[in-house]
Amino acid sequence: MTKVKIDKNDNTLYGIYDDIIIFSDNNNDIFFHQAGSGDLYFSSWSHDSEINIEIDKFDNYKVYMCFDSLYNKIEEGLPYDLNNYYKNQLFNGEVISYQSDAYDEIIDNEKKYRYLNIYKLNDKFLLRFINNIPDTMYSLVINTDRSRYGPYRLLFMELYRDLANLDNQITIDEYLYKQKVLERK
Secondary structure, three states: OOOOOOOOOOOHHHOEEEEEEEEEOOOOEEEEEEEOOOOEEEEOOOOOOEEEEEEEOOOOHHHHHHHHHHHHHHHHOOOOOHHHHHHHHHEOOOEEEEEOOOOOEEEOOEEEOEEEEEEEEOOEEEEEEEEOOOOOOOEEEEOOOOOOOHHHHHHHHHHHHHHHOOOOOOOHHHHHHHHHHHHHO
């Protein structure tokens, strides 16, 4: 199982906002950061075509809850998304699939993109970062002003803020959840 590590670094000298959130799948790190333009990025130095990261509720309760909030809000839909136009592009009823707002390339007369798929499983989330552009590093962009998913970009901005504000303090909900799981074992 993958351990998720949240790291916060001061990168204001590089035109990037303070917090960089790092997810590790033991071989690759995914950096979730906001650039000076305000756009959000999931990026990695990896050239792998797929990076999978599990966020387990027991081991990463607060991170899990951030993704749970995102998933539930997308599943419910937004009131200003008429006829669920953007929701239907982003969510198929089970999987959130965010196609990068930038960096598409045409290879062999076919458009290639980078994706982030978010699967909700029993007490865990699977984040699948897909890079189908050969020999390139992974970089998924969430444009904060002209996203292909319209208002749903705001939910990813909220996710970023929530993750950036996490602390190490255990909450009563986390404690009770872990006690309940341990009692079942």
